[in-house]
Each structure stands twice: as C-alpha cells, then as structure tokens.
Amino acid sequence: MKDNKSKKIKKAVINQSVCDRSPFCPVKRICPVGAVEFKGFFGGEVTINAQRCIGCAKCVAYCPHQAVSIR
C-alpha cells in the first residue's frame, strides 16, 4: 500500500546571529528563485522567503559565514 503522506520540503534558514547582513551578500545573487530578501540596504536583516524557497541548498555553499542551513 502506498503512503499518501506528502513529504515536507526542507527550506533554507538563516542564523541571524552569524549573518553579517552585507549588502554584497553572495547568497542573494546565487538563489535561483529570488527567495533571499533584505530589509533595507545597510544593516537590514536578511531573510529567506519560505514560500519561494525550493530547498536547493545553493545558498548553504555560498554563504561565507556558514549562516545558512537547510531544515
């Protein structure tokens, strides 16, 4: 018998205490679906839009501070 439970897609999460909130963040440029969002320009919080994120994990490899993880 087939399990009809839908599998939950893992999403990217930013550790705000590690992120340096750089306006030149490479993670924002690498995301293929534009899920990385900035609040403001300098010093604004960086967040992942969970509605857009497809869980590809490219951002994990590109963050220079290892602030991004997939959960």
Ligand code: SF4
């Ligand atoms: S996991 Fe992929 S889609 Fe989600 S924020 Fe990271 S780069 Fe974008």
